[in-house]
Amino acid sequence: MFFDRKELTNDQLVTFYRQILLPRMIEEKMLVLLRQGKISKWFSGIGQEAIAVGAALAMQEDEWLLPLHRNLGVFTSRKMPLHKLFLQWQGHPEGYSKGRERSFHFGSKAHHICGMISHLGPQLAIADGIALAHLLAGEEKASLVFTGEGGTSEGDFHEALNVAAVWNLPVIFVIENNGYGLSTPVEEQYRCSQLVDRAKGYGMEGVRIDGNNLLTVYDTIRGVREYCVREKKPYLIECMTFRMRGHEEASGTKYVPAQLFETWGRKDPVVLFENWLMSQAILDADGVERERQRIRATIEEELQLAGAAGPADFTFQDEIADVYAPASEITGEIPGSDRxxxxxxxxxxxxxxxxxxxxxxxxxxxxxxxxxxxxxxxxxxxxxxxxxxxxxxxxxxxxxxxxxxxxxxxxxxxxxxxxxxxxxxxxxxxxxxxxxxxxxxxxxxxxxxxxxxxxxxxxxxxxxxxxxxxxxxxxxxxxxxxxxxxxxxxxxxxxxxxxxxxxxxxxxxxxxxxxxxxVPDTAYQIPIGKARQVHQGNDISIITYGAGVHWALEFATAHMEIGLDIVDLRTLQPLDYDAIRQSVMRTGKVIVLHEDTLTGGFGGEIAAWIGEHCFEYLDAPVTRCAALDTPVPFNTTLETQFLPKARLREAIQRLVSY
Structure with missing residues (x-):
């Protein structure tokens, strides 16, 4: 393998070596901990380190990277504290996801890393949005997102590349083509001779490179980044590599022909770069050993630091509180108006x-x-x-x-x-x-x-x-x-x-x-999660929303002899349980009315909650009035029959007579 150092100094090359050696040695330690049962799962990037490390080194530190399972080098190159990464992998609450996510399914805004989800493809479009933000702000920045060759079969790949091309977004799309999507080989994934050819179909440039050559990856992405920022255009890079271990450790590698391991084993990106450094007298054997000893000691120190974090302490309150980001409380009154x-x-x-x-x-x-x-x-x-x-x-x-x-x-x-x-x-x-x-x-x-x-x-x-x-x-x-x-x-x-x-x-x-x-002509806000009582009555509660509010009001106006208490939920999540309870207490009889089909409609949740929490106030079973369990028909006569408004009178009369 030929390494073109270009203008890189010896010190820079040694730094590059440290950056590619670190994730390899961390992985080797993680495999030991996996066998010891100290971590539960591991997605190995052994054999692919040059791509993640080269990409991270080529991008600016304040530019977003969107990695996948096998991009440990992104996290380490962005200098994320190792002890916190160890806590993350152990599912500890002091990890980046507070024990809520596995291995590499997390991100950090401070490090400009966006956490992946298991569906892979959706990451690509997020990079589009980041690049759009840079354009709107007039910033000379790009975003970089990874996918595997299997991920290119997903519709999200097509959509993201198309949007980036149409909107002229500075996005670098990196395909890590390691030959297998779990156990599915490339010949069962696509028929084009090389994935980079797809770039032409979107009107963008692309290149295929040796993904095991650290300097090639670094130099290519650095140049592509300059192009994307300068031209305000996306770029597709296909990096050829190989996964030396299973999709994850439990899956094994029996489906991979043995000769592939022999061939790609000779292309190990860490070993080849290390040997080249020694051949160029940039490092000698003692220097290599010193680097390994230093990293080994760092790993052990950081593991001890992680071990000192104490036992995991999870609370119900913290779990519920973190589902939503804190929102400002809305306290203002709605301005008066006659408009x-x-x-x-x-x-x-x-x-x-x-x-x-x-x-x-x-x-x-x-x-x-x-x-x-x-x-x-x-x-x-x-x-x-x-x-x-x-x-x-x-x-x-x-x-x-x-x-x-x-x-x-x-x-x-x-x-x-x-x-x-x-x-x-x-x-x-x-x-x-x-x-x-x-x-x-x-x-x-x-x-x-x-x-x-x-x-x-x-x-x-x-x-x-x-x-x-x-x-x-x-x-x-x-x-x-x-x-x-x-x-x-x-x-x-x-x-x-x-x-x-x-x-x-x-x-x-x-x-x-x-x-x-x-409607007031000035700006005002109505709190999300607060229902509104739109009609007062003591006979029957109608809990509803949307068009159902108008159906209920129309009936109430035409039948003043029945005291309908109509609650407009306005928000379905979060739900105003107190407003529902108060209405049930006023009437003792409830209809949950919504336009959605009956089975699986949101009314079932409301009815269940009333039955569980307001049973002592009920004078009749909770009634649901909803659409027929069919698709929505086109013919207007059929549509009228489909909608619950056609059955609202019957539901009310049934409760009146109960």
Whole structure:
């Protein structure tokens, strides 16, 4: 193997040797601890160290790296304290994820490292968002993200590269092609002769290099970084390497032909670089041994320091507290007003005011720019605030949600508009596994709002009418907001933008132009997690939200003889249990009304909670009134039959007669 030192000094080359030797020796120690049962799992990067170390050395220390399982060299090259890494791998509360995450599934903003998730592909789009933040801030920086050859088969790979190319983002995509995705060989992963050829399809440059040559990796990435920053463009690098151990230690390597270990064993990146240094008289055998002894002593000292941390002490309170990032309490009153706005105009006004208030807020979505969005809610905002802040996106929900998270890592606020709530399914992973879990995993907030036009009643059929809020109320870390009035829509949306947590904001599209209400012309916020009593009564409680509020109010107006106590939840997560309890105490009879289908709908959770916590106040079983358990039909007669409004009278009469 030829090593081209270029302008590197002897001292720099020795430093490079230390950097590549350190993760190798740590791994060797970890394998011993694994056999001793002192750590539970290990993903080995032995044989691939040159890629992680070379990349980390080539990038600036304040540029984000997004590593995967086999990139220990990223963590060590960024000088993360070894004893804290050891605590992390032992699942100790003083580790980077407080015992909540395994091996390399954690990050550190202080070190500009973003923690991975097991799904691999979603990391790529986060790098897009980070690079976008650099562009918006006018910073001469790039981001670098790793994937394996197996990860290139995921849709997230395509989406992330496409967005980076279309938006001219300075992102370096590094493929570590080690020949196997767990046990699946490359011939079962793709048919192109080399993965770097895919760069051309996205309109970007790419190169394939020897991933076991530390200096080649370093020099290539350093040059590519300069190119990305200068040209404001992405770049794809395919690093050829080999995994010398199993996917993780328990999986073994029986599926790998023995001759491959022999071939790649001769290309060991640590040994080859060490031998070259000695051949160039930069180090001699004694010098190599001194370096190894120094690192060995450091490892033992740091292990002792980790061992002195004391027994693990986990508390229920800490676990619950860390699911969400702390949010400022909203205490202001809603200003008086006599101005009426439509539901849709209240949302548009909130977006306008949020863009004025938060100069770091970026709106993203399909057709939201000059076209104004599918429902014209963002019409005019691109002209007022510029296309850099009100951004049209390609049709790739997963990548844009990931980019929103990347923006958040760099201190921006991001909003993603789903054209229809139904389409969020193709971005589901980013929401439930990246956005929702980020703060719990490593203390990093995900300052992202996702707007979702939802609901039926407009004859739009099964793919533009679903009520899918219950998909997300199950996921800790998300806040789920669902207003029913123009005043609440504006106040809750402004509160969502002020909140540092991921907020899913459902907007019933049948209400957009059919509902009007009093809306102050100044900025105000309504607390997330607080319900509202919209009608007082002592006979039957109707716990509802969204369009259900208007169905219930319509019935109450037409049947004044029945005292309906109507509670508009407004927020589904966190849920206002006290408001529910107070209503149950007032009436003793409860209907939980929602537009979603009955089975698995959010009403089941509410009914269960009432049965468990308010049983002594009940005078009748809790009744659920929901949509039929079918997809949403297109024919308006069928749709009317599908919606729970058609069965609300029957449910109320049944409780009246109970």
């Amino acid at each position: 009426e706005l439509r539901f849709i105009d209240a949302i548009k006004e909130a977006l306008d005011e949020a863009l004025q208030t938060h100069e770091n807020l970026i709106l993203m979505g399909q057709d939201i720019g000059a076209y104004g969005g599918a429902f014209k809610i963002t019409d005019g905002l691109a002209d007022k605030y510029g296309v850099a802040r009100v951004r049209n996106t390609p049709l790739c929900e997963s990548a844009i949600l990931g980019a929103a998270l990347g923006l958040s890592l760099e201190g921006y606020k991001a909003m993603v508009e789903m054209q229809f709530a139904d389409f969020v399914s193709v971005g589901f992973n980013q929401i439930v596994n990246n956005l929702a879990k980020l703060h719990y995993r490593w203390g990093q907030s995900a300052d992202v709002v996702v707007r979702l036009p939802t609901g039926a009643g407009v004859g739009a059929g099964p793919f533009h009418s679903q009520s899918n809020e219950a998909w997300f109320t199950h996921v800790p870390g998300l806040k789920v907001v669902y207003p029913s009035s123009p005043q609440d829509a504006k106040g809750l949306l402004l509160a969502a933008f002020a909140d540092p947590n991921p907020v899913l904001f459902f907007e019933h599209k049948a209400l957009y132009r059919s509902i009007t209400g009093i």
